[in-house]
Amino acid sequence: MTTGLHEFNLASRRAEEAAARRFQAVQWLKSVVGQLGIPNQPSEKEFISCLRNGMILCNAINKIHPGAVSKVVENYSYLNGEYQLPPAYQYFENVRNFLVALETLRLPGFEASDLEKDNLESGSVTKVVDCILGLKAYHECKITSNGNGLYKHVKTPTFQLSATKIQPLSASKTSRHLDMSTVRDTNDCTDGESDKLKEIAKLFADHIFNSKENIDENLISLENGTGNPRANFEKIISRYPELQSVFKNLLSEGTLKPPELKSMLLEELPVHEEDQSSRSLLHKTNCNHKRLLKTQEKELSVLKTLFIKTKQDFKEFQVHLQRDLMELGNQMQEMSSAAQGYYKVVEENRKLYNMVQDLKGNIRVYCRVRPIFNSEMNGVIDYIGKDGSLFVLDPSKPYKDARKTFQFNQVFGPTATQDDVFRETQPLIRSVMDGYNVCIFAYGQTGSGKTYTMSGPPGRSATEMGINYLALSDLFLICDKRKDMMTEDDGLSLPDATMHSVNSTKDVLQLMEAGEVNRAVSSTSMNNRSSRSHSIFMVHVRGKDTSGGTLRSCLHLVDLAGSERVDKSEVTGDRLKEAQYINKSLSCLGDVISALAQKNSHIPYRNSKLTLLLQDSLGGQAKTLMFAHLSPEEDSFGETISTLKFAQRVSTVELGAARAHKETREVMHLKEQIENLKKALGTEENNNVSNSGAKEVKSPFGRPFATTERTPPRLRRLSIENCSNTKANLEDRKGIKSPLASRRAQRLSLEGPKSCKNEENCKGDPTMEVHQLKNPRSPLSSYQNRAVKVEGRTSIPQLQLLQTPVKGASRNDIQMISVDSRTNGKGSQIRKSLRTIGKLINGSEKRKENIPADPRSPVANNFSHIKSPDTSNAKTMRRQSLTGVMPPGQERSRRSSIGGKPIENGVNVTDTRNAKTPPPMRSASKIGKKWA
């Protein structure tokens, strides 16, 4: 391995040296003949190619030794008037002439075939380079000696060096071609001695050179006798036994003297100098290489560092990128969850907004846009927001000015299904089961889809059922779950309307269908099946909770007849009249809404039967929902805008927070007491009337009024909660005149079947006793004194009916009815009511003659025209009005007339039959509410 490496080193060193020598040769040739047309450091091939035609060589030798080659064949010869390339053999002439000239100058030459490129590998180039460098040395020698110097050619130092090292001296001897001619001329030595001497000098020079000694110092020491040159010589010579004798002889003969030795060494010196320069060149090249290597190493290390840094940067970048990607992903997720959250919040906001609206008592307004049926028609709906916003476009204006914005609790687009609509309505409907009165009414122009929403289309499928059906089946569902909720027939105040008990959705469907059959429907140019009347569907609900309390509520489902422009609907005759009535009643509804929105003290409910009927829902503590229906077609834009404006106005109406109609057991008992008292009072009045000649008591509708068993008028006592008490406290009482009892009776008379039922219940109540109070001045004190507490609740052992107080009776006495501050609010309210009854009873006598007739009072209005048996007798009249008992012969016909015919001052002037319309629902409901 070491040998191989050594050989490799040697070969590369040789190659480097050969290159350096070629460089020298080229440089010299260039300095002599000018540009050669090859690089400064040519390859062997380039070098030989350049010299092959012999021209450069001939010119060079001619420069050194003019005329050495008499005729040089040039590149182009002028022949027959034109330049021609000379044939190849003429070039060969050049080479041959050059070699001859060399021989003449006794300079080493080469074979002509060495210039052939095929011989490059056999070391031919070295011979040519040697030749040129010999020529150079000859030239330099000639210059330095001004043409008189001796020149002795020495073979290339590389060869010599390697030869000295590798080959024995004998071998080197043969290989060298030393021209000693000049030496021979100047030297007395024999050829053999001279050769030996030169050999010794050469060895000495090699030694100095190889041992890296300072040549100059060695020479000085040789010259001056300082140092020990002789010892050096001897040392060198000792290695060559054949030379030792010669050397000794020379020294002993005195032939070899230091100056001679010096000159001999000087002869050798050029060779060494030459060698030195080539070495220095080599060294330089090596140094350059090393420097280059070092620089490259440095650069490599820099690159390495850079690479490592870049790698690190890349890794960091990768980490950053991954982190960024993760962050981006997280942000995306956050954004998507934020978007989802946004929609949730919008939904939540809407619910909260609805809740606030409910708390404020605002009428809830939903808007529903039906699909466009005429595909050629443009729509006016621009945008429907999930938050209840609605943008419509005015087709007569350019887009930027056309937009009108409205805000409602919810807007349903044309694609909304019945189920979607019901889902948003369901909570409201369910609150009926919690004791709230609920009213849902559908409003909108004709053909906008009111009936579709409330009932569904004709021949509807299960999925097309409207709110009426879905609401009822939902209520029954809840009923089934709670088991204790039963519909109740109560509170009907419409003539010709009938009350039916229903136990299932099927019952309701049958009833509704019957109602629909009765409803007037006809075809107009706006709607094939236009409803020509309002449809009101009322559901009364009564239930008991686990604590024994009851709740009552009412659900009104109203499908109004559509407003229409008669010119558009093209109706005539009766249809036209209907349309006018419909529009009038709707405009009355608008007036009521306006008055409510402006919080006017007077609300014109009585201007139409429709508003009277909806009075509880629009003015009471009910939850009210309006569906504003829109026809999206361009040609309905005017109606659409007026519907939207109306709906917007409705949404500003504050009715006050809805209240549940729940009653605790105690309140129920108190109410029962009051009912009984009122009935007892009514009975007494009946007796009075019958005693005075009336044969039959009839309700305002002409039905026989429910009668209760007569009780002795002067001995009345009501026993509550099975508390039997002593009769000591029972006091005589004169006839009691209770306007409330009278009103209640009046309401009961409107309720028809229920009244009878209640009366029967009362009749069969074994605990009912009526006593007259003895102490008129303090009618309740004894009752109050006997109030006891049972299980935390106040139990009223006995309530005695009040005797009409005598003049000057203290009001404070009546107010003392407040029994126990711990009783609940409703209880105390009831007691207040009891006080009020007392007051009414007390005050009735006093006020009866002085009450100014209120032209608007429903009671007064409805009864002002009724002829009582003795119209001049105000007392009797008042009693009648309070008890609701009509004098015989004052029967009233019943007729369903909620078709919207306006009432003026409580009397329908357009329809004389309406004069018989029973007292409006308000009177009854107000009483009901008072007691609630």
Ligand SMILES: Nc1ncnc2c1ncn2[C@@H]1O[C@H](COP(=O)(O)OP(=O)(O)OP(=O)(O)O)[C@@H](O)[C@H]1O
């Ligand atoms: N949301 C809807 N989807 C599909 N069809 C609808 C929708 N709303 C209404 N319609 C259809 O439009 C037509 C008119 O509807 P509808 O009779 O309910 O209007 P209306 O407001 O009650 O009219 P009118 O006041 O004249 O009684 C009907 O054929 C109905 O089926």
